[in-house]
Amino acid sequence: MTSMNMVQSLNSALDVMLERDPKVLIFGEDVGYFGGVFRVTDKLQQKHGLKRCFDAPISESGIIATAIGMGAYGLRPVPEIQFADYILPAFDQLVSEAARLRYRSGGEFWAPITVRSPYGGGIFGGQTHSQSPEAIFAHITGLKTVIPSNPYDAKGLLIASIECDDPVIFLEPKRLYNGPFDGRHEQQVKSWAGHPDADVPDGYYTVPLGKAAVVREGEAVTMLAYGTMVHVALAGIQDSGVDAELIDLRSIVPLDIDTIIESVKKTGRCVILHEASRYGGFGGELSALVQERCFHWLEAPVERVAGWDTPYPHAFEWDYFPGPKRVATALKKAMQD
Amino acid sequence: MSNRAKLSFYVPEPRVRPGHQPSFEHFEIPPAGAVRRPEVGSSEHEIRDLPYTLIRVLDEEGRAVGAWDPKLPHETMIAGLRAMMLTRAFDDRLFRAHRQGKTSFYMKSTGEEAIGAAQSMVLEAEDMCFPTYRVLSWLMARGYPLSDLVNQIFSNARDPLQGRQLPILYSARDYGFYSLSGNVGSRFGHAVGWAMASAYSEDDKIALAYIGEGTTAEGDFHEALTFASVYHAPVILCVTNNQWAISSFAGIAGADETTFAAKAIAYGIPGLRVDGNDFLAVWAATEWAAERARTNRGATLIELFTYRSEGHSTSDDPTKYRPADEPAIWPLGDPVERLKQHLIAIGAWDEDRHAALAAELDKTVRGAVKEAEAIGTLGKSKPPVEQMFEGVFKEPDWRLIEQRGELEASS
Numbered sequence: 001m002t003s004m005n006m007v008q009s010l011n012s013a014l015d016v017m018l019e020r021d022p023k024v025l026i027f028g029e030d031v032g033y034f035g036g037v038f039r040v041t042d043k044l045q046q047k048h049g050l051k052r053c054f055d056a057p058i059s060e061s062g063i064i065a066t067a068i069g070m071g072a073y074g075l076r077p078v079p080e081i082q083f084a085d086y087i088l089p090a091f092d093q094l095v096s097e098a099a100r101l102r103y104r105s106g107g108e109f110w111a112p113i114t115v116r117s118p119y120g121g122g123i124f125g126g127q128t129h130s131q132s133p134e135a136i137f138a139h140i141t142g143l144k145t146v147i148p149s150n151p152y153d154a155k156g157l158l159i160a161s162i163e164c165d166d167p168v169i170f171l172e173p174k175r176l177y178n179g180p181f182d183g184r185h186e187q188q189v190k191s192w193a194g195h196p197d198a199d200v201p202d203g204y205y206t207v208p209l210g211k212a213a214v215v216r217e218g219e220a221v222t223m224l225a226y227g228t229m230v231h232v233a234l235a236g237i238q239d240s241g242v243d244a245e246l247i248d249l250r251s252i253v254p255l256d257i258d259t260i261i262e263s264v265k266k267t268g269r270c271v272i273l274h275e276a277s278r279y280g281g282f283g284g285e286l287s288a289l290v291q292e293r294c295f296h297w298l299e300a301p302v303e304r305v306a307g308w309d310t311p312y313p314h315a316f317e318w319d320y321f322p323g324p325k326r327v328a329t330a331l332k333k334a335m336q337d
Numbered sequence: 338m339s340n341r342a343k344l345s346f347y348v349p350e351p352r353v354r355p356g357h358q359p360s361f362e363h364f365e366i367p368p369a370g371a372v373r374r375p376e377v378g379s380s381e382h383e384i385r386d387l388p389y390t391l392i393r394v395l396d397e398e399g400r401a402v403g404a405w406d407p408k409l410p411h412e413t414m415i416a417g418l419r420a421m422m423l424t425r426a427f428d429d430r431l432f433r434a435h436r437q438g439k440t441s442f443y444m445k446s447t448g449e450e451a452i453g454a455a456q457s458m459v460l461e462a463e464d465m466c467f468p469t470y471r472v473l474s475w476l477m478a479r480g481y482p483l484s485d486l487v488n489q490i491f492s493n494a495r496d497p498l499q500g501r502q503l504p505i506l507y508s509a510r511d512y513g514f515y516s517l518s519g520n521v522g523s524r525f526g527h528a529v530g531w532a533m534a535s536a537y538s539e540d541d542k543i544a545l546a547y548i549g550e551g552t553t554a555e556g557d558f559h560e561a562l563t564f565a566s567v568y569h570a571p572v573i574l575c576v577t578n579n580q581w582a583i584s585s586f587a588g589i590a591g592a593d594e595t596t597f598a599a600k601a602i603a604y605g606i607p608g609l610r611v612d613g614n615d616f617l618a619v620w621a622a623t624e625w626a627a628e629r630a631r632t633n634r635g636a637t638l639i640e641l642f643t644y645r646s647e648g649h650s651t652s653d654d655p656t657k658y659r660p661a662d663e664p665a666i667w668p669l670g671d672p673v674e675r676l677k678q679h680l681i682a683i684g685a686w687d688e689d690r691h692a693a694l695a696a697e698l699d700k701t702v703r704g705a706v707k708e709a710e711a712i713g714t715l716g717k718s719k720p721p722v723e724q725m726f727e728g729v730f731k732e733p734d735w736r737l738i739e740q741r742g743e744l745e746a747s748s
Contacts, residue, residue: 033354034584034658054348055585057554058521086520089555124441124715126503128519279736308740310729314441315492315500315719319744329747 004200005192007177009151010040010116013158014078016204018048021076024162026053028063028080028116037082038118038177064090064115068098068167071111076162084119084171085128091136098167099142114161118174119147120228120275121312122181122321130312132227132276137169138252138285144168146209146251149176149230150197153250156207164209173227181228182235183323210254214263218245221269221334224260224286226252229273229322236273236327242335244271252282260286261293268299269334273327278306300337303330349593351586355656359663366668369396370403374621377628381607388598388608391642394617399678405621411685417458417616418676418686419694420478421450425673426698427473427483430706431490435651439714440490442504446471448614448646448664449579451672452547454478455619456575459627460513460545467515467528467546469577470505471645479512483705491709493718500720501728522548522557525574529565532572532630543630545573545623550597550640551582551590558600562638566604569635573626576600576638577613579645584658601638613643614672617679644669722748 004012017024026041032055035042044053056063060081067077081087087094094115102110121130137145144166148154154172161168175181179190192198215230220243225233230248237244245263249256264270270290272283283304290302305322313320353359372392375384394401401408428445435443446453453474460466466475476486488495490504498508508516515524515531528546535542548558553576565572576597580587590597601608607629611622619641626637644667648655655661680686712718722744726737733741 029582030584032348032584033350037583037652050348050350051346055589057590058549058551058582058585059554059556061556062554088520089523089557126442126506126519127501128503278740308725308744309736310725311501313501313725314503315496315715316722316725319722319725319748326747 001199002202003193003198004151005178005198006148006151006154006172007039009155009200010158010172011042011044012200012202013155014041014044015047017159017162018044018052020204023075024078025051025070025075026078026080027056029056029058029082031055031080036080038174040116040172041080060086060090061093064093064098067113067115068093068101068111071113072101072109076112078114078116078162081115081117083129084117084133085131087115087117087133094137094143094167094169095140099140102166103142110165111167112165114158114164114168114170116158116170116172119171120173120175121317122175122185122228124314124317126314127311132274132307134171134252135276135280135282138282142167143253144209144251145171145253147171147173147227148250149173149227149248150180150195151192151200152197153207153213155200156205157209157250159204160206160209163206171227175228176231180231183232183321184235185318185323207250209251210256212250212256212259213248214245214259215248216244216246218243218267220244220267221271221331222247222260222263222267223271223273223331224249225273226250227275229275232322232324233273233327235324236331239324240328240331242331244331257289257293260290264290264294265297268297270298271303271305271327271330271334273305273322275307275322277309278304279309281306300334303334305330349588351588351659353660355658355660357660359660359666361666361668364668367391367393369393372403372405374404374625377625377632378634381605384607385602388596388601388610388640391610391612392618392622393612393615394621395615395675395679399675399682401617401679405618407617407621407624409617409620411680411683413458414616414676414680415686417454417478418673418680419698420454420457420474421616421673421676422695423477423698423702424450424454424474426695426702427477427486430702431487432651434490434706439710440492440504441715442651443490444470444505444650445647446473448667448671449577449643450474451616451619451676452577452613452641452643455616456545456623459620459623460543462513463542464513465515465528465531465542465544466513467524467531467544468517469521469547469549470517471577471579472547476507476509476512476514481509481512483702484708487705487709488712491712491714491718493709493713493715494720495709495712496720499724499727501724522552522555525557525561526564528572528574529561529570532570533564533568536571541631543571543573543627545575547575547577549582550576550578550580550587550592551585553597553600554590562600562604562606565636566606569633571630571633572636573623573630574636574638576640577643578640579643581645581649581655581659583649583653596640598638598640606636606638608638608640610640610642612669613641614669614675616672616676642669
């Protein structure tokens with residue numbers, strides 16, 4: 001066990017997999033000698049050699065296309081897209097190719113690729129370094145979408161993603177790289193040091209895809225969150241005084257529907273939190289599932305707390321970011337109905 | 338496997354890394370004045386030598402030599418020098434403002450100031466530039482108000498972009514400067530479309546676009562060239578080759594295999610390769626391409642060969658991936674120093690005037706920063722929060738109206 005922040009635990013996952021499996025290789029913009037703009041691939045080229053971890057041209061479509069080709073050959077590429085905001089030039093490759101290759105070829109070809117990409121706000125990154133695009137991937141049949149919320153899960157989920165034979169979009173909450181962030185932006189920045197989820201085994205382990213974590217048990221209301229918002233949810237629960245059960249989904253495809261249903265049947269109420277804008281966001285799908293499967297147990301309408309339906313605005317970072325205050329308001333509202 | 342030889346996987350690497358002696362001796366740099374200047378009406382297939390050489394006007398002694406000398410009046414060159422020096426003074430001051438916590442982000446264009454300054458002056462007020470984030474000198478040459486730049490950088494109540502955009506991603510329509518975005522390359526095709534629209538409308542405006550050498554890898558670059566070629570669009574497409582894309586050397590964009598100017602050949606449009614630190618060479622090449630565009634001869638691709646002297650942005654430390662002393666040995670010098678040297682050589686300038694101008698510009702920049710600080714730095718002042726919901730659509734829909742109300746109720 002070593003105390004690691006999320007950058008270090010992700011780096012450790014990649015290090016372990018490069019060591020274990022010669023078919024694993026990493027490429028992307030600035031990931032080679034430099035080690036990535038967020039340092040996640042730091043020293044991997046120096047340790048494992050140039051051809052295992054190398055720089056790619058600035059072409060997200062090219063990066064994903066070549067990763068698919070390598071995957072089809074039999075390798076397990078782990079391409080990085082520097083910011084999730086930059087993934088869109090590769091969208092056709094992900095949607096029309098990676099997601100469908102197995103299906104359309106009758107199982108002759110498939111793309112076991114893991115696309116790592118930092119996402120989310122809270123860093124004053126403006127419109128093009130802050131977005132949360134998970135819903136658009138969740139909508140695509142054939143792609144898995146994984147979002148860790150702490151260093152331990154990040155490593156185990158990344159290893160499980162790399163070993164998965166389906167294409168995985170692995171979204172890293174960049175605001176959590178160096179410490180847990182609960183949305184209380186006026187407070188001093190925290191590090192992961194001393195956090196129980198920062199104790200990370202040095203070697204190989206996995207956290208299975210499609211298995212949610214009950215972060216806090218409660219009786220009054222079920223709160224669904226993932227990524228950065230798990231920590232914001234905890235703060236909001238604390239502020240509200242509501243005895244909420246908090247579920248960290250960890251992956252939205254595959255989705256741990258059983259854990260969600262079991263909890264909502266127990267509490268009879270549900271609040272969903274995500275940072276991405278609300279309309280057409282993944283909260284809509286969660287809300288529909290809860291309503292379809294728990295209708296007779298529900299005592300109040302499902303609440304959603306999300307980013308506003310605007311681009312991510314630089315000056316209004318904390319007006320946009322759905323912080324603990326909005327979470328607490330939604331929890332109280334869910335309890336009133 | 339058969340008994341054929343094994344394949345090997347190739348990944349390019351720069352010649353040196355930190356801790357080693359930097360060198361640019363592998364670059365073939367022809368002497369100033371050596372490259373021919375073809376007639377503007379030349380056909381592309383007659384000028385396929387130009388993408389493989391380097392158009393230079395200013396020699397080592399600061400003389401303007403050869404057929405590409407644009408023979409500019411002294412006051413024009415002094416105006417260009419002023420725009421470049423203003424850019425540098427502004428960059429230095431605002432980079433420091435970031436270090437002092439007054440904003441979230443900044444990017445300098447140090448070493449590349451000749452490009453925006455010269456091209457801004459060659460093009461007409463009604464033409465449109467589709468910039469990258471490193472052509473501040475375009476705006477400086479056109480007298481964009483400095484305090485508005487700083488207000489944008491501070492995202493304060495007077496920010497002309499209403500607090501919506503990351504610092505330095507300006508938009509300045511009245512100055513022929515199209516809206517910037519943080520994603521790279523995606524406006525290259527807009528320039529071609531704008532130029533096609535001008536031709537379609539039988540107008541007389543042309544467009545100019547920039548893209549970094551690293552971003553030539555994006556599909557946007559190749560798509561734009563295809564459309565520019567097919568429709569003979571009146572556009573000047575510029576690749577600013579500053580050798581570094583954050584930590585990736587230009588070889589990761591294919592520079593070890595050919596030149597960026599030579600990409601033009603496959604699309605059948607002229608490609609010029611120009612010393613980007615030579616104000617006069619940039620001017621002359623741009624003038625040549627502009628004349629082609631204005632006379633229905635279509636697009637030109639210009640590679641502006643330069644060097645990013647500083648980090649990519651305030652988030653970058655270039656000493657982690659390139660030798661710290663590499664900027665000092667860039668063989669094509671500093672654009673400000675070279676134009677200054679030329680002006681002194683021809684008797685149009687002197688050290689005293691230069692020092693006086695530098696002091697004046699520094700004072701001007703400090704004044705603009707003070708003015709913006711009085712309104713507020715990042716987080717200390719911002720536009721009214723309802724601005725966040727404006728401009729998503731021409732008119733906000735019910736969602737935005739409801740959400741604005743929800744935010745107001747909660748604050």
